Amino acid sequence: MSLLSVKDLTVVYKTQGGGVPAVRGVDLDVRKGEVLGLAGESGCGKSTIGGAILRLLPKGTEIAGQVLLDNEDVLEMRPGRLRAVRWAGASIVFQGAMHALNPVQRVGDQIAEAIVIHQQAGQKEALVRVGALLEQVGLPTRRMNDYAHELSGGQKQRVMIAMALACDPSLVIADEPTTALDVMVQAQVLRLLKELQRDLGLAMLFITHDLSVLVEVSDRLAIMYAGKIVEDGLAQQVFYEPQHPYTRALSAAFPAIGDVRFRRAPSGLGGDPPDPQQIPPGCSFHPRCPVAFDDCSRVEPWLFPAGEGRRAACLLVEGALQRAKGDGP
Amino acid sequence: MSGSEKAVATDEQPVLEVRDLYVNFAGRVGLIAGLLGQEATMARAVDGVNLVLHRGEVLALAGESGCGKTTLARTVMGLQEPERGQILHEGNPLRKKDLHSYRRRVQMVFQDPTAALNPRQTIYEIVAEGLRIHHVAGNEEELVASALSRAGLRPPQRFFLLYPHELSGGQRQRVVIAGALALDPEVIVADEPVSSLDASVRGEILKLLMELRDTLQISILVVTHDLGLAWTVADRVAVMYLGRIVEIGPAEDVLTKPLHPYTQALLDVVPEAGGIERPILAGEPPDPTRIPPGCRFHPRCPVVASGVAAQVKIEERCRGEDLGLAELRRGHFAACHHAAIQGSQP
Numbered sequence: 286m287s288l289l290s291v292k293d294l295t296v297v298y299k300t301q302g303g304g305v306p307a308v309r310g311v312d313l314d315v316r317k318g319e320v321l322g323l324a325g326e327s328g329c330g331k332s333t334i335g336g337a338i339l340r341l342l343p344k345g346t347e348i349a350g351q352v353l354l355d356n357e358d359v360l361e362m363r364p365g366r367l368r369a370v371r372w373a374g375a376s377i378v379f380q381g382a383m384h385a386l387n388p389v390q391r392v393g394d395q396i397a398e399a400i401v402i403h404q405q406a407g408q409k410e411a412l413v414r415v416g417a418l419l420e421q422v423g424l425p426t427r428r429m430n431d432y433a434h435e436l437s438g439g440q441k442q443r444v445m446i447a448m449a450l451a452c453d454p455s456l457v458i459a460d461e462p463t464t465a466l467d468v469m470v471q472a473q474v475l476r477l478l479k480e481l482q483r484d485l486g487l488a489m490l491f492i493t494h495d496l497s498v499l500v501e502v503s504d505r506l507a508i509m510y511a512g513k514i515v516e517d518g519l520a521q522q523v524f525y526e527p528q529h530p531y532t533r534a535l536s537a538a539f540p541a542i543g544d545v546r547f548r549r550a551p552s553g554l555g556g557d558p559p560d561p562q563q564i565p566p567g568c569s570f571h572p573r574c575p576v577a578f579d580d581c582s583r584v585e586p587w588l589f590p591a592g593e594g595r596r597a598a599c600l601l602v603e604g605a606l607q608r609a610k611g612d613g614p
Numbered sequence: 615m616s617g618s619e620k621a622v623a624t625d626e627q628p629v630l631e632v633r634d635l636y637v638n639f640a641g642r643v644g645l646i647a648g649l650l651g652q653e654a655t656m657a658r659a660v661d662g663v664n665l666v667l668h669r670g671e672v673l674a675l676a677g678e679s680g681c682g683k684t685t686l687a688r689t690v691m692g693l694q695e696p697e698r699g700q701i702l703h704e705g706n707p708l709r710k711k712d713l714h715s716y717r718r719r720v721q722m723v724f725q726d727p728t729a730a731l732n733p734r735q736t737i738y739e740i741v742a743e744g745l746r747i748h749h750v751a752g753n754e755e756e757l758v759a760s761a762l763s764r765a766g767l768r769p770p771q772r773f774f775l776l777y778p779h780e781l782s783g784g785q786r787q788r789v790v791i792a793g794a795l796a797l798d799p800e801v802i803v804a805d806e807p808v809s810s811l812d813a814s815v816r817g818e819i820l821k822l823l824m825e826l827r828d829t830l831q832i833s834i835l836v837v838t839h840d841l842g843l844a845w846t847v848a849d850r851v852a853v854m855y856l857g858r859i860v861e862i863g864p865a866e867d868v869l870t871k872p873l874h875p876y877t878q879a880l881l882d883v884v885p886e887a888g889g890i891e892r893p894i895l896a897g898e899p900p901d902p903t904r905i906p907p908g909c910r911f912h913p914r915c916p917v918v919a920s921g922v923a924a925q926v927k928i929e930e931r932c933r934g935e936d937l938g939l940a941e942l943r944r945g946h947f948a949a950c951h952h953a954a955i956q957g958s959q960p
Contacts, residue, residue: 531814538816541842547842550846551846553820557782557785573814
């Protein structure tokens with residue numbers, strides 16, 4: 286059963302230049318104890334999804350669809366209920382956590398604050414729990430007395446992870462949690478996240494542009510392009526045998542060292558992701574697609590079944606064209 | 615040592631050579647501490663580097679942040695004054711008065727094209743600026759057009775009057791490259807040229823750099839933390855740790871048969887499916903103000919930590935004896951006591 290079930294989610298940001306559709310009809314499911322990786326380039330809408338799940342988007346943003354967390358629609362929740370669900374039901378580890386800590390408050394107190402508010406615990410009790418949490422993320426308990434500037438980048442990210450776990454959430458949204466970290470520290474933090482996820486049976490929505498990181502931590506992968514999911518399936522299958530030409534290009538940007546196919550053979554896509562206010566007709570990827578044909582600029586594909594447990598939104602998927610033309614307008 | 619590397623290279627004059635280079639940065643000292651005579655701590659960012667760059671070669675310089683790779687690149691560009699050591703351009707030591715003409719031959723491409731381009735200049739002005747500074751003879755418009763077109767911005771005239779904000783990230787990086795190409799350089803130093811670009815566009819920029827090498831015989835020094843990128847474009851790879859090159863050789867050898875445990879550790883953390891269980895070096899990135907004695911990698915070295923070094927009776931040397939690069943395989947150098955004795959065994 287799905288712990289998180291996002292149904293037909295659309296998000297339109299309000300700007301002076303009119304509405305900007307950032308997410309255009311997305312369905313996602315994350316089961317208990319499962320890691321779903323959400324990948325895509327900057328501007329594809331992946332972080333917006335993370336924000337929409339916990340209703341953290343700017344005021345005035347139009348959100349439609351359903352975000353069912355444990356069968357309860359987050360988008361319908363009253364403010365009090367929403368506050369209870371944030372942290373305790375689902376928490377988020379942000380991109381650029383380096384700057385998310387309060388510089389003038391001891392890190393232990395920052396973690397304790399969440400515990401005191403959400404679990405009606407006393408300060409003393411909370412600090413005991415903070416000590417345990419810090420050990421869980423590989424930091425000595427005494428670090429709770431440190432200020433953010435006394436910690437290195439990796440340590441700060443560990444504190445952020447401890448904070449996300451403070452109220453025993455069943456879902457953690459990790460939005461680019463390792464992006465600003467150095468390679469060695471990134472590997473340490475990834476391993477920590479994966480171990481915690483396994484040990485605590487957490488469900489996780491892991492958002493990043495780095496497909497190679499995702500394939501390492503995720504059970505399943507969903508690839509986003511221009512506000513829609515264009516391919517999903519088991520992580521390794523999607524990465525190693527991509528069906529959508531966009532996934533293929535993305536996957537080739539993370540070459541396997543030692544694989545002669547990549548040696549002295551960089552490959553990439555021409556062009557750039559489309560402006561969300563001017564999404565091309567038909568398949569939104571067709572202007573950049575190396576294998577596009579006539580129908581691609583006219584018929585908009587949806588996620589067609591493409592093998593067991595896999596779907597891809599491409600007219601080249603077997604049988605897709607017939608279905609698209611038969612069912613389509 | 616580097617002597618043998620030079621010997622390999624003598625069949626042709628290298629375009630660029632770095633000889634025994636040291637770059638230090640002084641830390642800050644507080645007023646009172648200064649009055650009390652406390653000295654600033656020195657960060658030894660580049661701590662004795664020897665390197666040659668051949669004509670038409672792509673050399674990747676890899677390492678963690680803080681290993682000195684960017685400082686080395688900046689020093690090669692003449693943007694940073696070395697404490698000691700020399701940069702040789704076609705065999706001639708670089709002097710301050712030669713910097714102006716040198717910079718025409720050696721151009722730099724920075725990491726973030728958005729920061730590198732003046733937002734208030736048109737693309738034409740940006741590319742023409744270098745031509746004007748260096749008083750390049752010829753029809754300016756033709757030169758700008760040719761540079762843009764070689765950088766893959768075609769037809770070039772379409773871009774003349776645009777401003778950087780009207781271009782995408784990939785196009786902006788092409789403008790930066792066009793600015794460098796306008797001066798017909800022999801060498802391009804590219805510091806993380808694609809790390810600020812989206813994954814799907816990176817390949818195109820790398821392809822462009824490869825084309826420049828193939829068609830114009832430009833030598834390229836790519837500074838990167840990404841070994842996958844090195845595998846895709848580099849002829850040789852140099853791995854830096856705490857201000858020194860600890861391993862250098864043909865990309866195939868260094869990346870698939872590394873000699874230095876640090877290179878192995880870097881390769882181990884390249885993310886891949888199912889790789890979450892592989893070994894990861896403990897600890898934070900090393901500190902250039904406190905370079906350990908002996909082999910500078912020994913405090914984090916798995917060969918020392920696992921007791922293997924003690925078994926083969928080299929632990930004392932690892933902890934106490936600093937060492938330079940030695941050619942352990944043909945054209946493949948490493949600075950490691952353990953690799954050295956392994957190499958000498960039959």
